[in-house]
Amino acid sequence: MGKEIVIIGGGPAGVTAAITARRYYPETNITLIRKEEKALIPCGIPYMFGTLDSAEKNLIPDQLLTGNNINLVIDEASSIDRDSGTVITSxxxxxxxxxxxxxxxxxxxIPSIPGVELNNVYAVRKDLEYLKDLSKKLDQSKDVVIIGGGFIGLEFADEFMKRGNLKVTIIELLPHCxxxxxxxxxxxRVENKLLERGVNINVGAKAGAISGKNQVEYVELESGDKIKxxxxxxxIGVKPNVNLALECHLAADGREGIQVDDFMRTSDENIFAIGDCAKKRCYLSGLPKGVWLASMGTTEARIAGANLFNVRRRSDCAIGIFSTCFGDLAVGSAGLTESAAREMGMDVVxxxxxxxxxxxxxxxGAQELGIKLVFEKDTGLLIGGQVYGGVSVGEKINFIGALIQHKMRADEVCTFQMGTHPLLTASPIAYQLINAAQLAVMKLRKS
Amino acid sequence: MGKEIVIIGGGPAGVTAAITARRYYPETNITLIRKEEKALIPCGIPYMFGTLDSAEKNLIPDQLLTGNNINLVIDEASSIDRDSGTVITSxxxxxxxxxxxxxxxxxxxIPSIPGVELNNVYAVRKDLEYLKDLSKKLDQSKDVVIIGGGFIGLEFADEFMKRGNLKVTIIELLPHCxxxxxxxxxxxRVENKLLERGVNINVGAKAGAISGKNQVEYVELESGDKIKxxxxxxxIGVKPNVNLALECHLAADGREGIQVDDFMRTSDENIFAIGDCAKKRCYLSGLPKGVWLASMGTTEARIAGANLFNVRRRSDCAIGIFSTCFGDLAVGSAGLTESAAREMGMDVVxxxxxxxxxxxxxxxGAQELGIKLVFEKDTGLLIGGQVYGGVSVGEKINFIGALIQHKMRADEVCTFQMGTHPLLTASPIAYQLINAAQLAVMKLRKS
Structure with a gap:
């Protein structure tokens, strides 16, 4: 009789864990329980409203599961009996x-402000029908206000502009998106690009209430301004889903997530947790860090899936690697920003x-590509990087992420061998990654 | 009195060495002697014939030198007197x-075949006037034959097609370009793309002679075919310029280049050699390897420029990182191919x-991006990689090059943290670099 592997959740982390488990444990039975009829690609959600011509195009194909001999069950896990090792469904x-x-x-x-319960107030739920309903409402809308100027808020804003019928305004609490x-x-740079594309941006602004009769009419700022x-x-962000874990007494925290060790095991070593629901720690401070990204979840899934019956892989703490794109401007960030590092008390160059x-x-077709690298002053260790430019930013920031994960120093980055090509990269003299590191080395020498 | 640094050669390696030396040794006098009135960007040469609308756009700006307080001398170094430490010019x-x-x-x-001396036979010389002359000749041409199906030959072919008036045929000795x-x-894949773009390709074909009266009329293949x-x-490739070094009795070899240690010093420790003229060794075998690329030259320049008066940096052996692009198909390669590794006697997966x-x-705008990774079977070490796809290939192959240079194993690549974005990368489930490594890991486990 094969061993039984059960996975609860059909997002990118769940699917990747199932595929990885299938590879390492070919003799097992693997069951993935998913409450949604269809599984959305989470990072693709904003693009359902502009770039993609149909919401159904933004789905994770079930064939990834069925094609790997994984039993897909559409049902909701309602409780876990750890004594008998059983998942009970709705x-x-x-x-x-x-x-x-x-x-x-x-x-x-969901912010606790008056009016969030009004009609036409939408959160970013990973629910196809809910989002299709939003799309219909947008067809009849004129004035959209997005509360929160992080990646998701900005991506929604930019996609909404492509519909042609909407005035879009972003409300961001911090001094910048x-x-x-x-x-x-x-x-x-990003704000300027979005302004150029017609988005309105209110930074340093706090939404105090949403007002209207049944339907939303205004978002009221604490400054007194009312935005139609x-x-x-x-x-404004997410919180990890931990109820199922708390109910069966696994160590977990409603804000930080389910506690896991470096092998992705929870406080019960037969139960693993991965993705947004699992607690993550900052690779520099060791403190809890909210890196709720599908990409991080799949990395954890590749660790958990391999470790189920034999410990093989260890998780590094979370670097946090993001990228996004607005028209011809892509930006990416990995690790700590300069300001976050300084706030943490580090000396950096x-x-x-x-x-x-x-x-x-x-x-x-050439366009500017800029790189900023952040190094620890005492050691020269690379602790963060940011990139802006064209589409190659997506791979460039992953490159920088790998250098951070593998603890490269500034001087090592300066002597990287690289290939360059007129149609694909900067010139070898001007190659940004190396020159940014070289300039930091000069500062490190003087410091 | 400041120390005197003299650099002979104004290509990417010379310029980068000058800038690096200026950074590390601000008190020195730096003189760069260049025989060309204007310095071409070597890898940009093919693009002077199609993509760029004027040959003058493919120049390394002298401002890189003058703006860094580097004395530019247009003159030819004719000999070196090592006893007195003097360069004598024409x-x-x-x-x-x-x-x-x-x-x-x-x-x-220059291949030693009959007819290479005929008019209208051109080598790829880094000489602006010579190449402008070629461009004029092409305006009156109909049938161009390119002997050699390496990167440069293919890039010339693709650019020539953009002129609209030319039938272009590539002759390649090996079974494939x-x-x-x-x-x-x-x-x-590359051959198919070039065929689709109208280039004729003759592989496994050896040019035996070029025939005609003064002007070329045919390229005659050893098979007996005559191509108009x-x-x-x-x-068909290049050879390092070593005469100046040989004449002053530095250790050098006409085929492999000027001998250098890991600090880029020649057999005279006051004299450094970098770029195409300097001998390179394969990072796996230690044997001489012809990586004549501007990118490699600038890496060596960053080592030599920092080491002039204090040894600081060591050169790794050459990985060899290439990329190129034909229409919407970019390809890149780093390190050893599978076939080269097997020929060397290695077991690989x-x-x-x-x-x-x-x-x-x-x-x-989504298009396929494919990655092939080559690992040493016994150790799981990454020894080579190839990528094809869109423009992000240029940075992707540099990423792979860095992983090779830093001796990553397959399992480490599988657990890289990465960022993904709908508009910029593959999905986190399908991320090619990680999945290619994971598939190799499964083979390594079975082996």
């Missing part, structure tokens, strides 16, 4: 497990380098 | 040096992964 079914993986995801934070991920000068709105989007992303700069 | 000037950097570059290989850099399946040609391009470069795959 439909009253029991699933015995030898190993259980919790990939429970996260839920949108994206400030938790990028330093001010990069945030400003017939649809409101809440994009930075190196910045900007050059065309093709060479010579007169090659058609 | 114009009869003497330049005293405390440290000398040779960045002498390379020259095209690019076979020294890529495995057969990647080579075939009014212009012929020789793109490979992992391949293909997925759209945006997600979901229905995002407009």
């Amino acid at each position: 439909a009253g079914k029991n699933f015995i497990y030898d190993r259980l993986i919790l990939a429970l995801g996260s839920s949108p934070l 994206l400030l938790l991920a990028c330093d001010e000068e990069i945030c400003k 709105a017939d649809t409101v989007i809440l994009g 930075t190196g910045e380098s900007v050059a065309p992303d093709k060479h010579p700069g007169s090659i058609p | 114009a009869g000037k003497n330049f005293i040096y405390d440290r000398l950097i040779l960045a002498l570059g390379s020259s095209p290989l 690019l076979l020294l850099a890529c495995d057969e399946e990647i080579c075939k 040609a009014d212009t012929v391009i020789l793109g 490979t992992g391949e992964s293909v997925a759209p470069d945006k997600h979901p795959g229905s995002i407009p």
